Amino acid sequence: MGFQKFARGTAAMALVLGAATAAQAEPLKIALVETLSGPQASTGLLYRDAVKYQLSKINEAGGFGGAPIELLEFDNQGGPVGAADRVRAAISEGADIILQGSSSAVAGQVTEDVRKYNLRNAGNEVLYVNLGGEAMELTGAKCHYYHFRTTPNAAIRVNTIMDGMQEAGVLGERIYAMNQNYSWGIDVQDNTVEAAGRLGVEVVETTLHDVNKIQDFSPYVQRIQAADADTVITGNWSNDLLLLMKATSGAGLDVRFGTAFLDQPGNIGNAGAVAEGHFLSTTFNPEVNPEESAVFMEDYKAFTGHYPSYVEPTAVFGMMLLGEALKSVEPTEDGLNAADLAVALENARVETPMGPVYIRAEDHQIVQSMIVQEVSRDAKYKSDDTEFGFVPIKVIAAEDAEQPVQDSCKMKRPG
Amino acid sequence: MKYAPLLLLVTVAVLIALPWLVSGSMLNAAVQMLISALFAMAFGLLCGQAGMLSFGHAAYFGVGAFAAVHAMNAFGGEGLLPTPLLPLVGGASGLVSGLLAGYFSTKRTGVYFAMITLALAELLHALAPHLKTVFGGEAGVSSFRMPAWGIGFGSLNDVYFLTLVWTLVSIGLLYLFSKTPLGRLALGLRENAHRLRFLGYNTHALGTLIFAISAMFAGIAGALQSMNIEAANYVVLESHISTAVVLNSFIGGVRVFLGPAIGGAVMTFFGHVSSDLTRVWLLYQGIIFVLVMMFLPRGIVGELVERIRNPSGEGLARTISTLLARLASLAIAAFGAVFLIEFLQRVLSPEYRAGVTEGNWPDIALFSYDWAPLSVLPWAFGLGLFGFGIALVIMVNRRVAARKEAQA
Structure with a gap:
């Protein structure tokens, strides 16, 4: 309760301060255009928690231009059409920054909408902070000056997990790439093949399968068995990941999985012992830098009621970077100038509990350290009330996790 | 027409x-x-x-x-x-x-x-x-x-x-x-x-x-x-x-x-307006569909056209007053139901439960009032309004039926 009272007190104070300075500057409005209802809402709500948490920190530190930042929430109803509609609504209500994360399909729409809006309204730009859309083309063919991605992408995920597993001596010689047959899965597969060439291991087979339609993965498990693979690298998420792991374990196959989304809430609870010994590469683990991480974990829990997991730390780090950039921007007469903020974001650098985080100017992809981790009973923080959690195996520093800029990104810089 | x-x-x-x-x-x-x-x-x-x-x-x-x-x-x-x-x-x-x-x-x-x-x-x-x-x-x-x-x-x-x-x-x-x-x-x-x-x-x-x-x-x-x-x-x-x-x-x-x-x-329009107001708008959408199918199987416009084509023979004033009475009582019932659903949704939301500590349930703000979830008041208010509205609808329906019987 102590923290809550404190937070309320500061919020009230910030309000008073804000009222006093209101005559000078309009409060900055940030719009969260997220999936808040329907079957895909669970991830959207995690982004909402993370954004609210870090925004409260920014506002405690004085907000922007002396006034607390206002968060506008919009429900994109799970699809690009709703998102296009809500982005317009957000801009017409005066939002200067758009936040979104839970789907690459929506991210593709939002980034294009922002680009076109900025083309038509030069001098009055808005900025899009992509907290979670991981599709390669968002910083590739679709990259533009006002899009900033604060989450890893397929290249970073795959290269870090394979580097980390190689160094830990668990990668083996024979890799199987099993992925969902759509742009994300194909990105993961292509990067797996490339990384294998670099590391001198063999990709014995690649498979693309239907997305979220397969109930019985045993034919796929037989192919893994026939290929005599040591490790399966997969970008699968949700049921496609769970059922694949369960089928593999059911067949008594001794392969390790290198995954990108094993930490999604419910996965470990559902898979239980089946997940043990499998690997994940993501941006956070509470056992790395335990002192600062523990403070973050407890503070986050006090604010939202649960420990940060899955997309939440990544989103919080992204928001930290945004807060840092806002500090160095002076408000103009009509509030925030997005062009100034874009420059500030390119130059901002923050220390998270996991290390430094910054935006690369060439394609506006975040550069941050990645933590390769293993599902184990020894974890300090357990997932989904099971006896399992994630223990860090290898921290890959930001500069080593960084992947080359894609050739398809032709960013037009102003001026 | x-x-x-x-x-x-x-x-x-x-x-x-x-x-x-x-x-x-x-x-x-x-x-x-x-x-x-x-x-x-x-x-x-x-x-x-x-x-x-x-x-x-x-x-x-x-x-x-x-x-x-x-x-x-x-x-x-x-x-x-x-x-x-x-x-x-x-x-x-x-x-x-x-x-x-x-x-x-x-x-x-x-x-x-x-x-x-x-x-x-x-x-x-x-x-x-x-x-x-x-x-x-x-x-x-x-x-x-x-x-x-x-x-x-x-x-x-x-x-x-x-x-x-x-x-x-x-x-x-x-x-x-x-x-x-x-x-x-x-x-x-x-x-x-x-x-x-x-x-x-x-x-x-x-x-x-x-x-x-x-x-x-x-x-x-x-x-x-x-x-x-x-x-x-x-x-x-x-x-x-x-x-x-x-x-x-x-x-x-x-x-x-x-x-x-x-x-x-x-x-x-309903989705546009309600999705920013409440997280459970899909539930309301579903309820509307079920209710329309149960009570207005011809659809909203279909029912309207039917009423205009085959007037009830009670005269315009009477028809309109019955309609208004029905709408008003339905509005009361709907408000009660919406209140209950929204209140329940807020009580069950993870953000709220994060703030709940041993025996301390903070008040919930809804429709510009603060309600204590452990008191009987908000529940009685929602249920009462809902029940009252439904009772009114039944009463109006009975009256109409009685009038029809008297005419027949």
Whole structure:
């Protein structure tokens, strides 16, 4: 309760301060255009928690231009059409920054909408902070000056997990790439093949399968068995990941999985012992830098009621970077100038509990350290009330996790 | 119905004046409403007039959307296909795909027809993510509306008028179609296909043709949507788009001409407004559908038309006063129900439970009052209002029934 009272007190104070300075500057409005209802809402709500948490920190530190930042929430109803509609609504209500994360399909729409809006309204730009859309083309063919991605992408995920597993001596010689047959899965597969060439291991087979339609993965498990693979690298998420792991374990196959989304809430609870010994590469683990991480974990829990997991730390780090950039921007007469903020974001650098985080100017992809981790009973923080959690195996520093800029990104810089 | 033309003129005048009457956000909603009205009308032609229930209309909507976005990129809004004529591409592609799909699906009727349409739509939906060059992968295909005919098409107003003109013209064409002999035959197909066959008509060709025309207008609606959002993504092929158009049309009243359009517009508006107000708007949408199906099986517009055609014989004043009494008591019950649902949702939300500590349940603000969740007050308030409203409805109904009995 102590923290809550404190937070309320500061919020009230910030309000008073804000009222006093209101005559000078309009409060900055940030719009969260997220999936808040329907079957895909669970991830959207995690982004909402993370954004609210870090925004409260920014506002405690004085907000922007002396006034607390206002968060506008919009429900994109799970699809690009709703998102296009809500982005317009957000801009017409005066939002200067758009936040979104839970789907690459929506991210593709939002980034294009922002680009076109900025083309038509030069001098009055808005900025899009992509907290979670991981599709390669968002910083590739679709990259533009006002899009900033604060989450890893397929290249970073795959290269870090394979580097980390190689160094830990668990990668083996024979890799199987099993992925969902759509742009994300194909990105993961292509990067797996490339990384294998670099590391001198063999990709014995690649498979693309239907997305979220397969109930019985045993034919796929037989192919893994026939290929005599040591490790399966997969970008699968949700049921496609769970059922694949369960089928593999059911067949008594001794392969390790290198995954990108094993930490999604419910996965470990559902898979239980089946997940043990499998690997994940993501941006956070509470056992790395335990002192600062523990403070973050407890503070986050006090604010939202649960420990940060899955997309939440990544989103919080992204928001930290945004807060840092806002500090160095002076408000103009009509509030925030997005062009100034874009420059500030390119130059901002923050220390998270996991290390430094910054935006690369060439394609506006975040550069941050990645933590390769293993599902184990020894974890300090357990997932989904099971006896399992994630223990860090290898921290890959930001500069080593960084992947080359894609050739398809032709960013037009102003001026 | 002699006021119908006048009513129509007023509606069109209001629609034309709309950009000067409402805010940008509402105008945005209006564009969506027009598009879903047209889509529902296309569905209504097939389902309401010809009696063929399609569960896969998203396919033709999506085909139109993708065709338009590719045409937009190919022509750059110039030459043969300037921006305002792009929906023609959507219509043409809808027509062609409708002819193909209709040929197969109209070989069967009833449930089997519905299953085939569903299967064809799912086929396209499953195929789309694999064809990155056509459907653009997860991030979709995007485009840019280019100026044409001296109009910029950058502002929302331009988009609104473009959508309005196309929607009105399309609905007008649909109306004229329903008056042609072919349109009349559609009704025959619905009422008794066997007799139609005995009369010497080729019912399969007829069904295919009506299916194709319906798909054509769905394609125009899809094209308008991809022009509005300047992009198309394969999620437009998802089955919930097909379901939404069925629900919207039935809520409006699928057998009266403008029923689907009004159903589509009203439910889109409902989603637009309520989705930012509450997280459980989908629940409300479901409740509305169930209630309409239970108590107004002809749909909202269908019921209205029925009442006007067959007045109760109680005189205008009495009918209106009964209607108002019913609406008022329903409003009370609805408020009670909404209060209960919202309160429950807030109590159960993770944010609230995060703030709950041992025996300390903070108050919840709802409708500008603070309510203690452990006291009986909020629950009694919600339940009481709901019960009171329902009791009032029953009372009004009993009175009406008693009056009718007295007359008989």
